[in-house]
Amino acid sequence: MSYVDEVIAQVIEKNPAQPEFHQAVKEVLESLRVVIEADEEKYRKDALLERIVTPERQLLFRVPWVDDKGQVHVNNAFRVQFNSAIGPYKGGLRLHPSVNLGIIKFLGFEQIFKNSLTGLPIGGGKGGSDFDPKGKSDREVMAFCQSFMTELCKYIGADTDVPAGDIGTGAREIGFMYGQYKRIRGLYEGVLTGKGLSYGGSLARTEATGYGLLYLTEEMLKCNGHDIKGKTVCVSGAGNVAIYAIQKAQQLGAKPVTCSDSTGWIYDPEGIDVALLKEVKEVKRARLTEYAAKRSSAEYHEGRGVWTIKCDVALPCATQNELTLDDAKALVANGCIAVAEGANMPTTMEATEYLQANKVLFAPGKAANAGGVATSALEMSQNSERLSWTFEEVDSKLKNIMVNIFHNLDDAAKKYGMEGNYVAGANIAGFLKVADAMQAQGIV
Numbered sequence: 001m002s003y004v005d006e007v008i009a010q011v012i013e014k015n016p017a018q019p020e021f022h023q024a025v026k027e028v029l030e031s032l033r034v035v036i037e038a039d040e041e042k043y044r045k046d047a048l049l050e051r052i053v054t055p056e057r058q059l060l061f062r063v064p065w066v067d068d069k070g071q072v073h074v075n076n077a078f079r080v081q082f083n084s085a086i087g088p089y090k091g092g093l094r095l096h097p098s099v100n101l102g103i104i105k106f107l108g109f110e111q112i113f114k115n116s117l118t119g120l121p122i123g124g125g126k127g128g129s130d131f132d133p134k135g136k137s138d139r140e141v142m143a144f145c146q147s148f149m150t151e152l153c154k155y156i157g158a159d160t161d162v163p164a165g166d167i168g169t170g171a172r173e174i175g176f177m178y179g180q181y182k183r184i185r186g187l188y189e190g191v192l193t194g195k196g197l198s199y200g201g202s203l204a205r206t207e208a209t210g211y212g213l214l215y216l217t218e219e220m221l222k223c224n225g226h227d228i229k230g231k232t233v234c235v236s237g238a239g240n241v242a243i244y245a246i247q248k249a250q251q252l253g254a255k256p257v258t259c260s261d262s263t264g265w266i267y268d269p270e271g272i273d274v275a276l277l278k279e280v281k282e283v284k285r286a287r288l289t290e291y292a293a294k295r296s297s298a299e300y301h302e303g304r305g306v307w308t309i310k311c312d313v314a315l316p317c318a319t320q321n322e323l324t325l326d327d328a329k330a331l332v333a334n335g336c337i338a339v340a341e342g343a344n345m346p347t348t349m350e351a352t353e354y355l356q357a358n359k360v361l362f363a364p365g366k367a368a369n370a371g372g373v374a375t376s377a378l379e380m381s382q383n384s385e386r387l388s389w390t391f392e393e394v395d396s397k398l399k400n401i402m403v404n405i406f407h408n409l410d411d412a413a414k415k416y417g418m419e420g421n422y423v424a425g426a427n428i429a430g431f432l433k434v435a436d437a438m439q440a441q442g443i444v
Contacts, residue, residue, distance in 0.1 A: 002033070002036075002037065002040070003036055003037075003040050003043060003044045003049065004029050004030070004032065004033050004036055004037070004049070007025075007029060007049040007050060007053060008025060008026055008029055010050070011025045011053050015102070015105070017102065018101065018102025018105060018106075019102065020102050020103050020105075020106035020320060020321075020345075021102045021103075021105040021106040021109065023106065023345070023349065024105075024106040024109050024110055024345060025053050025109060026349070027345075027349060027352075027423070027427075028109070028113065028427045028431070029049065029053075031421075031423055031424035031427040031428065032427055032428060032431055034416050034417070034418070034424075034428075035416065035428055035431065035432070036049070046439065046443070048435060048438060048439070051438065052083065052112070052431075052434065052435070052438070053109070055080045055081060055082045055083075055105065055108065056081050056082065056083060056084060057080075057081040057155075058078070058079075058080050058081075058101070058105075059078065059079040059080070059081070059127075059152075059155055060076070060077070060078055060101065061076075061077050061078075061151045061152075062074050062075070062076065062077070063075045063076075063077045063129055063131065063144060063147045063148045063151070064147060065140070065143040065144040065146075065147045066143055067136075067140050067143075068137055068139060068140055075129045075130055075131040075144070076099075076100075076129060076130050077127070077128070077129040077131075077148055077151070077152070078099070078100075078101055078104045078127055078128060078129070079104075079125065079126075079127035079152060079155060079156075079161070079163070080101075080104050080105055080108040080125060080126050080127065081108075081125045081155070081161055082105075082108040082109060082111065082112055082123070082124040082125050082126070083112045083123050083124045083125075083434060083438075084123040085123060085434050085437035085438045085441065086115070086116060086121055086122070086123055086433060086434060086437045087115070087120070087121035087122040087123045088122065088123060088157075088158075088159055088160055088161055088162055089122075089123045089124065089125030089160070089161035089162070090111070090115055090122035090123060090124070090125060090161075090162050090163075090164070090373060090376065090377065091107065091108055091111040091115075091124060091125040091126040091127070091163065091164065091373070092107075092126065092127075092128075092163065092164045092165055092166030092169065092372075093126075093127045093128050093129075093163045093164070093165065093166055093169045093173075093177075094107070094126070094127070094128030094129075094166040094167045094168060094169065095128055095129055095131050095132070095133050095166075095167070095168030095169050095173065096128070096130070096132065096167050096168045097130050097132045098130070099128045099129055099130045100130070103320075104126050104127060104128055105126075106320075106344075106345070107126040107344055108124055108125050108126035109124070110124075110344055110345065110365070110366050111124035111125060111126055111373070112124030112430070112434060113366050113426065113427060113430030113431060113434070114365075114366040114367070114369075114370045114373060114430065115370075115373055115377075116429075116430040116431075116433045116434050117366065117367055117370055117405050117408065117409070117426060117429060117430045118370050118373065118374040118377060118401055118405065119401065119404060119405075119408075120374060120377040120378075120401075121377075122162075122373065122377050122380075125161055125163075126166075127152070127163055128166065128168075128169075129144075129148060131144050131148075131168075132168070133168050133169075133173065134168075138172065141172060141173060141176065142176045145173055145176035145177045145180065146176060146177075146179075146180040148177065149176075149177045149180040149181050149184070150180060150184065152177075153180070153181045153184050153185055156181075156191055157187075157189070157191055158189040158190045158191050158380070158383070158384075162190065162191060162192065162193060162376070162380060163191075163192055163193075164192065164193040164194045164372075164373070164376045165193075165194035167239070167319070169194075170194075170240075171194065171195075171196055174192055174194045174195055174196075175195070175196055175199075177192060178191070178192050178195055178199065189383070190379065190380050190383030190384065193205070193376035193377075193379040193380060194376065194379075195379070197388075200379075200382075200383050201379065202375060202376075202378055202379035202382055202388075202389070202394055203388070203389065203390065203391040203394050204375060204391050204394040204395050204398065205372075205375050205376070205379060205394075206240065206244070207244040207247070207248070207395075208244075208371045208372050208374070208375035208376075208394075208398055209240065209241045209244070209245075209342065209369050209371050209372035210240065210241050210242065210243065210244025210245035210246070210247065210248055210317070210342065210371075211244055211245075211248045211371060211395065211398060211399075212368075212369065212370060212371015212372065212374065212375075212398055212399075212401070212402045213241070213245050213248075213315060213317070213340055213342045213368050213369055213371060214228075214245055214248040214249055214252060215248075215371070215398070215399045215402035215403060216340065216363055216367060216368050216371075216402040216403070216405060216406050217313065217315070217338065217340040217363065217368065218252055219402070219403050219406045219407075220338065220340065220361055220363055220406055220422070221313075221337075221338060221361070223406070223410065224361055226337060226338070228249075228252050228253065228254050228313070229252065229253030229254065230253060230254070230255070231254045231255070231311075231312040231313050232254070232255050232257060232310070232311045232312050232313070233246075233249050233254050233255060233256040233257065233311060233312065233313045233314075233315060234256075234257065234258045234306055234307065234309050234311040234313070234314045234315070235249075235256050235258055235259050235272075235306075235315045235317055235342075236258070236259070236260045236265070236306045236307075236315070236316045236317055236318040236322060236323075236343075236346070237259065237260060237261075237316075237317035237318035237319075237342065237343065238259045238260060238261045238277065238280075238281050238288060239281070239317070239318075241317040241342045241343065241369065241372075242259055242315075242317040242318070242342065243259075243274065243277055243278060243281065243282070245315050245317055245342055246259065246272050246274055246277065247274045249315075250271065250272075250274065254313070255271045256271065256272050256315075257269055257271060257272065257309060257311070258272070258306045258309055258311075259272055259277060259288065259306075260288070260304065260306050260318060261281075261287060261288050263287055263288075263302065264287070264288055264289070264300055264301055264302045264303060265288065265300075265301050265303075265304065265305055265306050266288050266291055266292060266298050266299070266300055266301075267298070267299045267301070267309055268295060268297055268298040268299070269297060270297040273291075273295055276291055276294060276295060277291060288300060304322075307323060307327035307328075307330050307331055308330050308334075309334075310334040310335065311331070311334065311336055312335070312336060312337055312338070313336070313337065313338045313339070313340070314331055314336050314338070314339045314340075315339075315340055315341075315342050316339070316341055316342060316343055316346035316347060317342030317343050317346070318343055318346060319343055319346060320343065320344055320345045320346055321345065321346065321347075321348050322343070322346045322347075323339075323346055323347040323348065323351050324348050324350075324351055325348060325350040325351045325354055327351060328347070328350075328351035328352075328354040328355050329354065331355070331360070332354070332355065332358045332360060336360060337360060337361060338360065338361040338362075338363075339355055339360055339361070339362050339363070340362075340363035340368040341363065341364055341365035341368050341369060342365070342368065342369050343365060343369065344365050344369065345365055346365065347362075352364075352423065356421065356423070361420075361422070362422060362423065363406075363422050363426075364422060364423045364426050364427075366426050366427075366430065367405050367406070367409050367422065367426040370401075370402070370405055371398055371401070371402055374398060374401045374402075375394060375398055378394055378397055378398070405426075408425075408429045409422050409425035409426040409428075409429050410422070410425060411425070411429075412424075412425040412426075412428040412429040412432075413425030413428070415428075416428060
Protein backbone atom coordinates (compact mmCIF):
# COMPACT_ATOMS: atom_id res chain seq x y z
CA MET A 1 0.00 0.00 0.00
CA SER A 2 1.33 3.45 -0.86
CA TYR A 3 2.14 5.93 1.90
CA VAL A 4 -0.75 8.20 0.85
CA ASP A 5 -3.24 5.29 1.02
CA GLU A 6 -1.88 4.22 4.42
CA VAL A 7 -2.40 7.69 5.89
CA ILE A 8 -5.92 8.06 4.43
CA ALA A 9 -6.84 4.67 5.96
CA GLN A 10 -5.38 5.73 9.33
CA VAL A 11 -7.33 9.00 9.33
CA ILE A 12 -10.61 7.17 8.68
CA GLU A 13 -9.84 4.58 11.39
CA LYS A 14 -8.68 7.06 14.05
CA ASN A 15 -11.38 9.67 13.40
CA PRO A 16 -14.64 7.73 13.09
CA ALA A 17 -17.91 9.54 12.33
CA GLN A 18 -16.11 12.60 10.91
CA PRO A 19 -17.00 12.35 7.19
CA GLU A 20 -16.20 15.99 6.37
CA PHE A 21 -12.70 15.60 7.81
CA HIS A 22 -12.18 12.34 5.88
CA GLN A 23 -13.32 14.10 2.69
CA ALA A 24 -10.92 17.02 3.17
CA VAL A 25 -7.93 14.78 3.91
CA LYS A 26 -8.66 12.49 0.97
CA GLU A 27 -9.09 15.42 -1.43
CA VAL A 28 -5.75 16.96 -0.39
CA LEU A 29 -3.68 13.77 -0.16
CA GLU A 30 -4.94 12.34 -3.45
CA SER A 31 -3.73 15.43 -5.29
CA LEU A 32 -0.40 15.33 -3.40
CA ARG A 33 0.24 11.74 -4.49
CA VAL A 34 2.59 12.80 -7.33
CA VAL A 35 4.67 14.89 -4.91
CA ILE A 36 4.78 12.31 -2.12
CA GLU A 37 5.62 9.36 -4.35
CA ALA A 38 8.61 11.25 -5.80
CA ASP A 39 10.28 11.07 -2.35
CA GLU A 40 8.08 8.58 -0.51
CA GLU A 41 10.62 7.02 1.81
CA LYS A 42 11.78 10.35 3.21
CA TYR A 43 8.23 11.52 3.86
CA ARG A 44 7.36 8.15 5.41
CA LYS A 45 10.46 8.12 7.65
CA ASP A 46 9.63 11.60 8.95
CA ALA A 47 5.92 10.62 9.32
CA LEU A 48 5.26 13.96 7.67
CA LEU A 49 1.76 13.14 6.47
CA GLU A 50 0.75 11.69 9.85
CA ARG A 51 1.92 14.93 11.45
CA ILE A 52 0.16 17.17 8.96
CA VAL A 53 -3.22 15.37 9.31
CA THR A 54 -3.05 15.35 13.12
CA PRO A 55 -3.85 18.62 14.93
CA GLU A 56 -1.13 19.95 17.22
CA ARG A 57 -3.85 20.62 19.78
CA GLN A 58 -7.61 20.04 20.08
CA LEU A 59 -9.58 21.98 22.68
CA LEU A 60 -13.10 20.88 23.66
CA PHE A 61 -14.99 22.74 26.35
CA ARG A 62 -18.48 23.57 27.58
CA VAL A 63 -20.04 27.04 27.43
CA PRO A 64 -22.74 27.65 30.06
CA TRP A 65 -24.83 30.81 29.63
CA VAL A 66 -28.13 32.26 30.87
CA ASP A 67 -31.00 33.30 28.59
CA ASP A 68 -33.35 36.27 29.10
CA LYS A 69 -35.77 34.11 31.09
CA GLY A 70 -33.09 33.00 33.54
CA GLN A 71 -32.74 29.52 32.02
CA VAL A 72 -29.20 28.12 31.87
CA HIS A 73 -28.02 26.55 28.61
CA VAL A 74 -24.86 24.58 27.87
CA ASN A 75 -23.19 24.47 24.45
CA ASN A 76 -20.20 22.51 23.18
CA ALA A 77 -17.25 24.53 21.92
CA PHE A 78 -14.07 23.66 20.04
CA ARG A 79 -10.74 25.13 18.97
CA VAL A 80 -8.50 22.99 16.80
CA GLN A 81 -4.96 24.37 16.55
CA PHE A 82 -3.90 22.37 13.52
CA ASN A 83 -0.50 23.52 12.30
CA SER A 84 1.81 26.37 13.32
CA ALA A 85 4.79 25.59 11.07
CA ILE A 86 4.62 28.90 9.19
CA GLY A 87 2.99 31.17 11.77
CA PRO A 88 0.44 31.50 14.58
CA TYR A 89 -2.80 29.55 14.16
CA LYS A 90 -5.33 31.52 12.14
CA GLY A 91 -8.92 30.61 11.35
CA GLY A 92 -12.49 31.56 12.13
CA LEU A 93 -14.96 30.75 14.87
CA ARG A 94 -18.18 29.22 13.51
CA LEU A 95 -21.40 29.52 15.54
CA HIS A 96 -24.01 27.16 14.09
CA PRO A 97 -26.05 24.17 15.36
CA SER A 98 -24.24 21.88 12.86
CA VAL A 99 -20.83 22.50 14.42
CA ASN A 100 -19.05 19.40 15.72
CA LEU A 101 -15.44 18.30 16.06
CA GLY A 102 -15.32 16.69 12.61
CA ILE A 103 -16.48 19.85 10.84
CA ILE A 104 -14.01 22.00 12.79
CA LYS A 105 -11.18 19.58 11.89
CA PHE A 106 -12.15 19.65 8.22
CA LEU A 107 -12.15 23.45 8.24
CA GLY A 108 -8.89 23.65 10.21
CA PHE A 109 -7.14 21.20 7.88
CA GLU A 110 -8.22 23.20 4.82
CA GLN A 111 -7.04 26.36 6.57
CA ILE A 112 -3.43 25.10 6.71
CA PHE A 113 -3.14 25.12 2.92
CA LYS A 114 -5.33 28.17 2.36
CA ASN A 115 -3.20 30.23 4.74
CA SER A 116 -0.01 28.93 3.16
CA LEU A 117 -1.25 29.98 -0.30
CA THR A 118 -1.67 33.61 0.80
CA GLY A 119 2.11 33.89 1.18
CA LEU A 120 1.57 35.40 4.64
CA PRO A 121 3.02 33.96 7.88
CA ILE A 122 -0.11 32.31 9.29
CA GLY A 123 -0.73 28.71 10.34
CA GLY A 124 -3.98 26.74 10.26
CA GLY A 125 -6.68 26.56 12.92
CA LYS A 126 -10.46 26.68 13.36
CA GLY A 127 -13.01 26.81 16.13
CA GLY A 128 -16.61 27.36 17.04
CA SER A 129 -19.64 26.12 18.90
CA ASP A 130 -23.05 24.54 18.28
CA PHE A 131 -24.63 27.74 19.69
CA ASP A 132 -27.09 29.39 17.28
CA PRO A 133 -27.10 33.22 17.44
CA LYS A 134 -30.25 33.35 15.26
CA GLY A 135 -33.27 34.49 17.23
CA LYS A 136 -31.22 35.40 20.30
CA SER A 137 -31.26 38.85 21.89
CA ASP A 138 -28.09 40.94 21.99
CA ARG A 139 -27.84 40.25 25.73
CA GLU A 140 -28.10 36.48 25.19
CA VAL A 141 -25.43 36.60 22.47
CA MET A 142 -23.21 38.65 24.80
CA ALA A 143 -23.74 36.14 27.63
CA PHE A 144 -22.67 33.28 25.36
CA CYS A 145 -19.69 35.15 23.87
CA GLN A 146 -18.37 36.20 27.29
CA SER A 147 -18.63 32.65 28.63
CA PHE A 148 -17.04 31.25 25.46
CA MET A 149 -14.10 33.66 25.64
CA THR A 150 -13.59 33.10 29.37
CA GLU A 151 -12.32 29.62 28.50
CA LEU A 152 -10.86 30.26 25.03
CA CYS A 153 -8.71 33.20 26.21
CA LYS A 154 -6.33 30.77 27.98
CA TYR A 155 -5.18 29.36 24.65
CA ILE A 156 -5.02 32.29 22.21
CA GLY A 157 -2.92 35.43 21.72
CA ALA A 158 -1.61 37.79 19.05
CA ASP A 159 1.46 35.59 18.44
CA THR A 160 -0.16 32.25 19.32
CA ASP A 161 -3.62 31.86 17.82
CA VAL A 162 -5.69 34.63 16.23
CA PRO A 163 -9.33 33.62 15.63
CA ALA A 164 -11.70 35.49 13.32
CA GLY A 165 -15.36 35.51 12.35
CA ASP A 166 -17.14 32.84 10.32
CA ILE A 167 -20.73 31.66 9.86
CA GLY A 168 -22.73 33.08 12.78
CA THR A 169 -19.84 35.17 14.06
CA GLY A 170 -20.06 38.73 12.80
CA ALA A 171 -19.03 42.14 14.09
CA ARG A 172 -21.36 41.93 17.12
CA GLU A 173 -19.99 38.58 18.29
CA ILE A 174 -16.35 39.56 17.67
CA GLY A 175 -16.90 42.74 19.69
CA PHE A 176 -18.31 40.88 22.68
CA MET A 177 -15.50 38.30 22.55
CA TYR A 178 -12.79 40.95 22.24
CA GLY A 179 -14.14 42.91 25.18
CA GLN A 180 -14.10 39.81 27.39
CA TYR A 181 -10.58 38.83 26.28
CA LYS A 182 -9.28 42.31 27.12
CA ARG A 183 -11.11 42.31 30.44
CA ILE A 184 -9.61 38.97 31.54
CA ARG A 185 -6.11 39.18 30.06
CA GLY A 186 -5.59 42.93 30.50
CA LEU A 187 -4.08 43.11 27.01
CA TYR A 188 -5.05 45.38 24.15
CA GLU A 189 -3.69 43.31 21.29
CA GLY A 190 -4.73 41.98 17.89
CA VAL A 191 -5.98 38.67 19.24
CA LEU A 192 -9.09 38.63 17.02
CA THR A 193 -9.60 39.84 13.47
CA GLY A 194 -12.81 41.14 11.98
CA LYS A 195 -12.91 43.77 14.72
CA GLY A 196 -14.84 47.04 14.47
CA LEU A 197 -13.01 49.97 12.87
CA SER A 198 -13.04 51.92 16.14
CA TYR A 199 -10.93 49.30 17.96
CA GLY A 200 -8.37 47.93 15.51
CA GLY A 201 -10.38 46.51 12.62
CA SER A 202 -9.37 46.79 8.98
CA LEU A 203 -11.16 48.53 6.18
CA ALA A 204 -12.21 46.13 3.38
CA ARG A 205 -12.38 43.15 5.79
CA THR A 206 -16.14 42.84 5.34
CA GLU A 207 -15.81 42.77 1.56
CA ALA A 208 -12.59 40.73 1.44
CA THR A 209 -13.75 37.15 0.83
CA GLY A 210 -16.27 38.07 -1.85
CA TYR A 211 -13.98 40.58 -3.52
CA GLY A 212 -11.03 38.18 -3.40
CA LEU A 213 -13.14 35.43 -4.96
CA LEU A 214 -13.83 37.68 -7.97
CA TYR A 215 -10.21 38.84 -8.28
CA LEU A 216 -9.06 35.22 -8.55
CA THR A 217 -11.95 34.25 -10.84
CA GLU A 218 -11.19 37.20 -13.13
CA GLU A 219 -7.50 36.18 -13.33
CA MET A 220 -8.37 32.52 -13.96
CA LEU A 221 -10.72 33.48 -16.81
CA LYS A 222 -8.21 35.93 -18.29
CA CYS A 223 -5.40 33.36 -18.29
CA ASN A 224 -7.70 30.95 -20.13
CA GLY A 225 -8.75 33.41 -22.82
CA HIS A 226 -12.01 34.68 -21.32
CA ASP A 227 -13.18 38.12 -20.15
CA ILE A 228 -15.40 38.28 -17.05
CA LYS A 229 -17.13 41.32 -18.49
CA GLY A 230 -20.56 40.42 -19.85
CA LYS A 231 -20.63 36.98 -18.21
CA THR A 232 -23.78 35.72 -16.47
CA VAL A 233 -23.00 34.57 -12.93
CA CYS A 234 -24.96 32.28 -10.59
CA VAL A 235 -24.22 32.75 -6.88
CA SER A 236 -25.49 30.68 -3.95
CA GLY A 237 -25.78 32.07 -0.44
CA ALA A 238 -26.88 35.48 0.76
CA GLY A 239 -24.38 36.09 3.53
CA ASN A 240 -21.25 38.17 3.64
CA VAL A 241 -19.33 36.25 0.95
CA ALA A 242 -22.23 36.06 -1.51
CA ILE A 243 -23.27 39.71 -1.14
CA TYR A 244 -19.81 41.10 -1.82
CA ALA A 245 -19.09 38.56 -4.55
CA ILE A 246 -22.24 39.82 -6.28
CA GLN A 247 -21.20 43.43 -5.73
CA LYS A 248 -17.67 42.94 -7.12
CA ALA A 249 -18.96 40.85 -10.05
CA GLN A 250 -21.15 43.78 -11.04
CA GLN A 251 -18.24 46.21 -10.68
CA LEU A 252 -16.20 44.02 -13.04
CA GLY A 253 -18.97 44.08 -15.64
CA ALA A 254 -20.52 40.66 -15.01
CA LYS A 255 -24.21 40.01 -14.35
CA PRO A 256 -25.01 37.98 -11.20
CA VAL A 257 -28.60 36.70 -11.39
CA THR A 258 -29.11 34.42 -8.36
CA CYS A 259 -28.65 34.16 -4.60
CA SER A 260 -30.07 31.82 -1.95
CA ASP A 261 -30.61 31.30 1.76
CA SER A 262 -31.54 28.33 3.93
CA THR A 263 -35.19 28.30 2.79
CA GLY A 264 -35.13 29.26 -0.90
CA TRP A 265 -33.52 31.12 -3.76
CA ILE A 266 -33.92 34.12 -6.05
CA TYR A 267 -33.59 34.33 -9.82
CA ASP A 268 -33.45 37.93 -11.04
CA PRO A 269 -32.79 38.01 -14.81
CA GLU A 270 -32.19 41.76 -14.69
CA GLY A 271 -29.32 41.23 -12.24
CA ILE A 272 -29.33 41.14 -8.44
CA ASP A 273 -30.06 44.52 -6.79
CA VAL A 274 -27.20 44.66 -4.27
CA ALA A 275 -28.65 47.56 -2.26
CA LEU A 276 -31.94 45.71 -1.80
CA LEU A 277 -30.15 42.45 -0.95
CA LYS A 278 -28.10 44.26 1.71
CA GLU A 279 -31.24 45.84 3.16
CA VAL A 280 -33.00 42.47 3.40
CA LYS A 281 -30.05 40.46 4.72
CA GLU A 282 -27.74 42.86 6.59
CA VAL A 283 -30.28 45.34 8.00
CA LYS A 284 -33.52 43.40 8.42
CA ARG A 285 -31.92 39.92 8.67
CA ALA A 286 -34.99 38.71 6.77
CA ARG A 287 -35.70 35.94 4.25
CA LEU A 288 -35.29 36.34 0.49
CA THR A 289 -39.08 36.39 0.09
CA GLU A 290 -38.79 40.07 1.07
CA TYR A 291 -36.38 40.67 -1.82
CA ALA A 292 -38.86 39.13 -4.27
CA ALA A 293 -41.74 41.12 -2.80
CA LYS A 294 -39.93 44.40 -3.53
CA ARG A 295 -38.44 43.52 -6.93
CA SER A 296 -40.87 42.77 -9.76
CA SER A 297 -38.23 41.16 -11.97
CA ALA A 298 -37.28 38.59 -9.32
CA GLU A 299 -38.62 35.05 -9.00
CA TYR A 300 -38.54 33.35 -5.57
CA HIS A 301 -38.36 29.55 -5.37
CA GLU A 302 -38.55 27.35 -2.27
CA GLY A 303 -35.79 24.83 -1.58
CA ARG A 304 -32.70 24.63 -3.77
CA GLY A 305 -32.21 25.14 -7.50
CA VAL A 306 -29.68 27.92 -8.09
CA TRP A 307 -27.55 25.70 -10.33
CA THR A 308 -30.42 25.00 -12.78
CA ILE A 309 -30.13 28.55 -14.12
CA LYS A 310 -28.09 28.98 -17.31
CA CYS A 311 -24.83 30.80 -16.52
CA ASP A 312 -21.22 31.24 -17.62
CA VAL A 313 -19.72 31.30 -14.11
CA ALA A 314 -20.93 29.59 -10.91
CA LEU A 315 -19.87 30.81 -7.46
CA PRO A 316 -21.03 28.53 -4.60
CA CYS A 317 -20.86 30.77 -1.50
CA ALA A 318 -23.18 29.06 1.00
CA THR A 319 -21.90 25.95 2.79
CA GLN A 320 -20.07 22.64 2.42
CA ASN A 321 -21.22 20.03 -0.13
CA GLU A 322 -24.02 22.20 -1.56
CA LEU A 323 -23.07 21.65 -5.22
CA THR A 324 -23.75 17.99 -6.04
CA LEU A 325 -23.05 15.79 -9.04
CA ASP A 326 -26.54 16.48 -10.44
CA ASP A 327 -25.90 20.22 -10.06
CA ALA A 328 -22.57 19.86 -11.88
CA LYS A 329 -24.30 18.02 -14.73
CA ALA A 330 -26.87 20.83 -14.99
CA LEU A 331 -24.12 23.47 -15.09
CA VAL A 332 -22.20 21.63 -17.81
CA ALA A 333 -25.38 21.10 -19.85
CA ASN A 334 -26.07 24.83 -19.62
CA GLY A 335 -22.62 25.79 -20.91
CA CYS A 336 -20.96 26.93 -17.66
CA ILE A 337 -17.24 27.59 -18.24
CA ALA A 338 -15.99 28.24 -14.68
CA VAL A 339 -16.75 27.37 -11.05
CA ALA A 340 -14.96 29.12 -8.17
CA GLU A 341 -15.68 28.23 -4.56
CA GLY A 342 -16.60 31.10 -2.24
CA ALA A 343 -17.51 28.76 0.64
CA ASN A 344 -15.35 26.04 2.19
CA MET A 345 -15.57 22.80 0.16
CA PRO A 346 -19.07 23.59 -1.23
CA THR A 347 -18.62 21.15 -4.14
CA THR A 348 -18.75 17.40 -3.55
CA MET A 349 -15.78 15.36 -4.79
CA GLU A 350 -17.95 13.67 -7.45
CA ALA A 351 -19.15 17.06 -8.70
CA THR A 352 -15.59 18.44 -8.76
CA GLU A 353 -14.35 15.47 -10.78
CA TYR A 354 -17.25 15.78 -13.24
CA LEU A 355 -16.63 19.50 -13.77
CA GLN A 356 -12.91 18.91 -14.34
CA ALA A 357 -13.60 16.00 -16.72
CA ASN A 358 -15.83 18.31 -18.75
CA LYS A 359 -13.13 21.01 -18.98
CA VAL A 360 -14.87 23.48 -16.66
CA LEU A 361 -12.32 25.79 -15.01
CA PHE A 362 -12.49 24.97 -11.30
CA ALA A 363 -10.93 27.05 -8.50
CA PRO A 364 -11.05 25.32 -5.07
CA GLY A 365 -12.09 27.22 -1.95
CA LYS A 366 -8.70 27.04 -0.28
CA ALA A 367 -7.48 29.34 -3.06
CA ALA A 368 -10.59 31.16 -4.26
CA ASN A 369 -11.92 32.22 -0.85
CA ALA A 370 -8.55 32.97 0.75
CA GLY A 371 -9.23 36.72 0.52
CA GLY A 372 -10.91 36.72 3.93
CA VAL A 373 -8.03 35.20 5.85
CA ALA A 374 -5.51 37.20 3.78
CA THR A 375 -7.18 40.44 4.86
CA SER A 376 -7.33 39.14 8.43
CA ALA A 377 -3.55 38.77 8.24
CA LEU A 378 -3.34 42.33 6.90
CA GLU A 379 -5.39 43.40 9.93
CA MET A 380 -2.84 41.65 12.15
CA SER A 381 -0.07 43.63 10.44
CA GLN A 382 -1.91 46.91 11.01
CA ASN A 383 -2.45 46.01 14.68
CA SER A 384 1.24 45.20 15.13
CA GLU A 385 2.26 48.54 13.61
CA ARG A 386 -0.50 50.50 15.37
CA LEU A 387 -1.59 51.74 11.94
CA SER A 388 -4.78 51.85 9.91
CA TRP A 389 -4.53 51.55 6.13
CA THR A 390 -7.03 53.07 3.70
CA PHE A 391 -9.65 50.93 1.95
CA GLU A 392 -7.78 51.38 -1.31
CA GLU A 393 -4.49 50.20 0.22
CA VAL A 394 -6.04 47.06 1.67
CA ASP A 395 -8.03 46.33 -1.49
CA SER A 396 -4.92 46.73 -3.64
CA LYS A 397 -2.92 44.34 -1.43
CA LEU A 398 -5.84 41.88 -1.49
CA LYS A 399 -6.01 41.91 -5.30
CA ASN A 400 -2.24 41.31 -5.56
CA ILE A 401 -2.47 38.39 -3.12
CA MET A 402 -5.35 36.76 -5.02
CA VAL A 403 -3.65 37.17 -8.42
CA ASN A 404 -0.45 35.69 -6.96
CA ILE A 405 -2.39 32.76 -5.48
CA PHE A 406 -3.79 31.91 -8.89
CA HIS A 407 -0.38 32.03 -10.55
CA ASN A 408 1.20 29.95 -7.75
CA LEU A 409 -1.36 27.17 -8.10
CA ASP A 410 -1.27 27.40 -11.91
CA ASP A 411 2.53 27.07 -11.87
CA ALA A 412 2.43 24.14 -9.42
CA ALA A 413 -0.10 22.28 -11.57
CA LYS A 414 2.06 22.78 -14.68
CA LYS A 415 5.26 21.77 -12.87
CA TYR A 416 3.80 18.42 -11.84
CA GLY A 417 2.22 17.65 -15.21
CA MET A 418 -1.38 18.52 -14.31
CA GLU A 419 -1.93 21.74 -16.23
CA GLY A 420 -5.39 23.18 -15.62
CA ASN A 421 -5.99 21.08 -12.49
CA TYR A 422 -6.21 23.95 -10.02
CA VAL A 423 -7.32 21.69 -7.14
CA ALA A 424 -4.04 19.77 -7.35
CA GLY A 425 -2.10 22.99 -7.96
CA ALA A 426 -3.53 24.64 -4.85
CA ASN A 427 -2.90 21.62 -2.64
CA ILE A 428 0.66 21.15 -3.94
CA ALA A 429 1.62 24.84 -3.65
CA GLY A 430 0.16 25.09 -0.15
CA PHE A 431 1.69 21.79 1.00
CA LEU A 432 5.25 22.38 -0.20
CA LYS A 433 5.70 25.54 1.86
CA VAL A 434 4.29 23.96 5.04
CA ALA A 435 6.25 20.71 4.53
CA ASP A 436 9.49 22.62 4.06
CA ALA A 437 8.90 24.55 7.30
CA MET A 438 8.00 21.38 9.20
CA GLN A 439 11.13 19.56 8.02
CA ALA A 440 13.34 22.54 8.88
CA GLN A 441 11.99 22.67 12.44
CA GLY A 442 12.61 19.02 13.30
CA ILE A 443 10.26 16.42 14.71
CA VAL A 444 7.84 18.62 16.65
